[in-house]
Amino acid sequence: MAQANGRRTFLKQATLGAAIVGFDLASRSWVSEAAAAERADAIPHLDGELLTDAASLAAVAEDYGHIVTRTPQAVLRPGSVQDIVKMVKFARRHHIAVAARGQGHSTYGQPLVDAGFVIDMSTLSQICSIRPAYAVVEGGVRWIDLFQATLAQGRIPPVATDYIDLSVGGTLSVGGIGGASHKHGLQIDNVLELLVVTGEGKLVSCTPTRNAALFNAVLGGLGQFGIIVRATVKLVAAKASARTYLLSYDDIALFTADQQALIGDGRFDYVEGQIVAKAGGGWQYMIEAASFYSAPSTPNDTALLAGLSFNPGSQAIADVTYFDFLNRLAPTVAFLKSIGAWYLPHPWYDVFVPASQVNAYVGGIVASLTEADTGQGPVLIYPVKRAKFTKPFFRVPNEEVVFLFDILRTAATPEIAQQMVAANRALYEQVRALGGTRYAIGAIPLSQAEWAQHFGAAWPQFQQAKAMFDPDHILSPGQGIF
Numbered sequence: 001m002a003q004a005n006g007r008r009t010f011l012k013q014a015t016l017g018a019a020i021v022g023f024d025l026a027s028r029s030w031v032s033e034a035a036a037a038e039r040a041d042a043i044p045h046l047d048g049e050l051l052t053d054a055a056s057l058a059a060v061a062e063d064y065g066h067i068v069t070r071t072p073q074a075v076l077r078p079g080s081v082q083d084i085v086k087m088v089k090f091a092r093r094h095h096i097a098v099a100a101r102g103q104g105h106s107t108y109g110q111p112l113v114d115a116g117f118v119i120d121m122s123t124l125s126q127i128c129s130i131r132p133a134y135a136v137v138e139g140g141v142r143w144i145d146l147f148q149a150t151l152a153q154g155r156i157p158p159v160a161t162d163y164i165d166l167s168v169g170g171t172l173s174v175g176g177i178g179g180a181s182h183k184h185g186l187q188i189d190n191v192l193e194l195l196v197v198t199g200e201g202k203l204v205s206c207t208p209t210r211n212a213a214l215f216n217a218v219l220g221g222l223g224q225f226g227i228i229v230r231a232t233v234k235l236v237a238a239k240a241s242a243r244t245y246l247l248s249y250d251d252i253a254l255f256t257a258d259q260q261a262l263i264g265d266g267r268f269d270y271v272e273g274q275i276v277a278k279a280g281g282g283w284q285y286m287i288e289a290a291s292f293y294s295a296p297s298t299p300n301d302t303a304l305l306a307g308l309s310f311n312p313g314s315q316a317i318a319d320v321t322y323f324d325f326l327n328r329l330a331p332t333v334a335f336l337k338s339i340g341a342w343y344l345p346h347p348w349y350d351v352f353v354p355a356s357q358v359n360a361y362v363g364g365i366v367a368s369l370t371e372a373d374t375g376q377g378p379v380l381i382y383p384v385k386r387a388k389f390t391k392p393f394f395r396v397p398n399e400e401v402v403f404l405f406d407i408l409r410t411a412a413t414p415e416i417a418q419q420m421v422a423a424n425r426a427l428y429e430q431v432r433a434l435g436g437t438r439y440a441i442g443a444i445p446l447s448q449a450e451w452a453q454h455f456g457a458a459w460p461q462f463q464q465a466k467a468m469f470d471p472d473h474i475l476s477p478g479q480g481i482f
Ligand SMILES: Cc1cc2nc3c(=O)[nH]c(=O)nc-3n(C[C@H](O)[C@H](O)[C@H](O)COP(=O)(O)OP(=O)(O)OC[C@H]3O[C@@H](n4cnc5c(N)ncnc54)[C@H](O)[C@@H]3O)c2cc1C
Pocket: 063, 064, 099, 100, 101, 102, 103, 104, 105, 106, 107, 110, 111, 112, 121, 139, 140, 160, 161, 162, 163, 166, 167, 168, 169, 170, 171, 173, 174, 175, 176, 177, 178, 222, 223, 226, 227, 228, 229, 441, 476, 478, 479
């Protein structure tokens, strides 16, 4: 309760231009003048900087969703891990909310805070070391930079998200799923060690066997328990090239059956799928698969496509370098930026659907889906195996195979964005009734009671971990869980 009062009275008095020297206990605001500092608690010496100018605050007041706006009172640009330790302790002492921000590519305010400070993790972006079996990186490193560095040594993390301009700390806080997840699980299932600043301001190293409770809580923990300042991520041998296969279907049952067959026999390294608009209207299903290889060995197309029911002649096969495959969204992103669509609101709908329900649920949505509903954003659908997921707070339906289903909407106006959020909410209620779960990157408003329902049997453990690692509830309030 003290924290809630503190947040309410934390005055919005941004100090323009001057260096911050303290936190005024009476007005609950940051102060710059030496005189004012006399009645203030001096901020600790920092290797980096604490900014309160309007431009710095505005830069972290929204995320990629552009639906929620929350302007913080300060932005910490840490110059060291110790800066985060000191400032989290400081925040705890004064009940100030704190949110780490990676690349800000959430869609519904997850990395935002309106009465507290944001930690801009992009200043902690060192790739510390690369060994054959693992890489040690700071939490603000972008996956794209890590991939370039490890590929130079013939190594690669086993799972990549579709878009790779995301921070390591950001995707490890949510899960990190991609076309290789049917074989290797999520990015959070491929971490060997973390260095975390907990909500108590303690710097703790953890692994699956040392401080395991913290390790298991933070991976997929939605920023609730600590700030990932360093991660040791698994590496495997990288191939030089990828051969990609696009296969079209008109029938959802044939499409999802083939997808499940492919993840069952594991013949491809990568399996995803999309629902794409047909030129003359309506929708079509498309498997996207890839096989990684290094010459002189090449994939056997006949064997890879054997027994599949795609529309005859629809297959499109191409060869690209492995890095271009990983970075395949770059041209699309450049185009979307050039027309301004990248900066519009993105009310994304992201859920997991039990395999037993996927044809009826998704087929039902597609029956009335229009391009106005998606804003011409992509619709993704692909299966993964639940058994590959090892972290307790990453919640998926209780079936052997579950489908990720995303309607990655773009809204032309804020009003349309609100309508799309309402549509997300309605679709979520339907999928939840079928045993579905949300993937917490999207724009689906949830009450605190519904978050408890989301975590289900893991909710007591989630609450316990919160009490243990962030007892004052200062971390990542933008998720809306506590
Ligand atoms: C174009 C696009 C494509 C995407 N494709 C995929 C995909 O294929 N697969 C997939 O799984 N996801 C995908 N995502 C979603 C993405 O993985 C998540 O939104 C992810 O959280 C974004 O990372 P970020 O660095 O931008 O995190 P942010 O949005 O900055 O933060 C996300 C959350 O994590 C917390 N956080 C950030 N850094 C840290 C840290 N170091 N320690 C603790 N907490 C932290 C924040 O406080 C916030 O709660 C995509 C997103 C976009 C915009």
